[in-house]
Amino acid sequence: MAAKAAVLRQHQGAMKIEPVEISSPGPGEVLVKIKACGICHTDMVMRDGLLPVPTPVVLGHEGAGEVVEVGDGVTHVCPGDHVVMSFASCGGCPSCVEHDPAYCHQFFPLNFFAVRPDGTTAITAGGEPVHSHVFGQSSFATYAVASGTNVVKVPADLPLEVLAPLGCGIQTGVGAVLNSLDVRAGSSVLVMGTGAVGMSAIMAARIAGAARILAMDLSADRLALASELGATDILHPDGKKAVLELVQGAGLEGVDYIVDTTGVPPLLAQAVPALNIRGVLGLVAAYPPGEKLDVEMAFMMSGGRRIQGVVEGSSDPQDFIPKLIAWYRSGLLPIDRMMKFYDFADISTAIEDGESGKVIKPVLVMS
Numbered sequence: 001m002a003a004k005a006a007v008l009r010q011h012q013g014a015m016k017i018e019p020v021e022i023s024s025p026g027p028g029e030v031l032v033k034i035k036a037c038g039i040c041h042t043d044m045v046m047r048d049g050l051l052p053v054p055t056p057v058v059l060g061h062e063g064a065g066e067v068v069e070v071g072d073g074v075t076h077v078c079p080g081d082h083v084v085m086s087f088a089s090c091g092g093c094p095s096c097v098e099h100d101p102a103y104c105h106q107f108f109p110l111n112f113f114a115v116r117p118d119g120t121t122a123i124t125a126g127g128e129p130v131h132s133h134v135f136g137q138s139s140f141a142t143y144a145v146a147s148g149t150n151v152v153k154v155p156a157d158l159p160l161e162v163l164a165p166l167g168c169g170i171q172t173g174v175g176a177v178l179n180s181l182d183v184r185a186g187s188s189v190l191v192m193g194t195g196a197v198g199m200s201a202i203m204a205a206r207i208a209g210a211a212r213i214l215a216m217d218l219s220a221d222r223l224a225l226a227s228e229l230g231a232t233d234i235l236h237p238d239g240k241k242a243v244l245e246l247v248q249g250a251g252l253e254g255v256d257y258i259v260d261t262t263g264v265p266p267l268l269a270q271a272v273p274a275l276n277i278r279g280v281l282g283l284v285a286a287y288p289p290g291e292k293l294d295v296e297m298a299f300m301m302s303g304g305r306r307i308q309g310v311v312e313g314s315s316d317p318q319d320f321i322p323k324l325i326a327w328y329r330s331g332l333l334p335i336d337r338m339m340k341f342y343d344f345a346d347i348s349t350a351i352e353d354g355e356s357g358k359v360i361k362p363v364l365v366m367s
């Protein structure tokens with residue numbers, strides 16, 4: 001099928017929209033006509049070659065659209081269904097069997113190798129193969145062949161451009177708070193960084209009934225929105241005061257949970273001493289491989305404090321995305337407040353606005 005896709009020909013280059021051919025869905029796959037795709041920070045990490053995604057490739061992993069055709073063995077969706085796509089998982093490893101697919105033993109190859117398990121791709125340009133199946137989808141395109149496991153049916157009455165980012169950034173932030181850290185009602189939560197993931201964590205902390213929700217960022221605009229979305233306190237790191245001092249300045253001895261979405265090691269090292277007894281630090285950002293965190297073991301041991309890695313908010317998308325949609329409908333998760341919509345042709349502007357911090361969640365709309 002003829003389609004258009006934003007092809008990245010070399011790492012650190014620009015994505016250019018090109019005519020491409022998309023293959024039919026294979027066994028277990030779904031062909032989706034893409035209506036919208038959010039831009040996630042991980043797309044930029046892949047673009048820059050910091051994850052070993054091969055080129056030429058089509059990125060994009062927050063796609064939403066309408067099912068056109070299903071391959072053999074796919075029974076949970078049918079043509080005409082509206083769907084959101086999330087990350088890919090194998091379905092058969094110990095984590096997948098226990099409904100914990102974010103920790104799939106095949107997570108890395110399935111989401112970053114940009115080929116099917118048999119080594120083929122679903123996209124060609126001028127007869128040459130282009131890597132597909134990034135996060136089981138490659139949705140910076142007008143059509144995508146997705147892995148069936150990551151396609152989630154959604155209600156047809158809601159705008160797909162608002163639902164698209166549920167598949168990665170939003171489920172990561174909300175899931176970090178509600179699934180991974182399982183934040184207790186009445187507790188205190190510090191969210192470091194108020195991008196799409198951090199802002200989602202703030203909304204989730206409010207859903208969890210946290211008594212104090214502290215938002216930390218350099219951007220005054222983002223902190224203002226964070227306050228509207230649930231933050232009870234805003235912290236401005238000034239480079240001089242330690243995180244613990246900032247927390248104490250808000251009248252707290254420490255915090256019960258820290259959600260780190262910044263990935264800035266010196267800031268993290270400073271944040272650990274702000275953990276209360278039984279406190280948990282959630283590592284939610286994209287951390288540079290090899291980077292280490294310096295922590296005092298006696299401090300961690302004595303209060304039963306923990307550090308926990310978090311992938312995709314420990315979500316099982318098939319269960320969690322419908323929950324996110326219910327919260328969106330009820331007004332508890334006003335995710336559209338952080339979005340800006342762009343025509344697919346304006347992908348470069350959308351990426352620029354996301355990277356400069358001008359827009360929290362840019363979303364491409366395929367007409």
Ligand SMILES: [Zn+2]
Pocket residue numbers: 089090091092093094095096097101103104105106
């Ligand atoms: Zn698995």
Ligand SMILES: [Zn+2]
Pocket residue numbers: 040041042043061168169
């Ligand atoms: Zn993502």
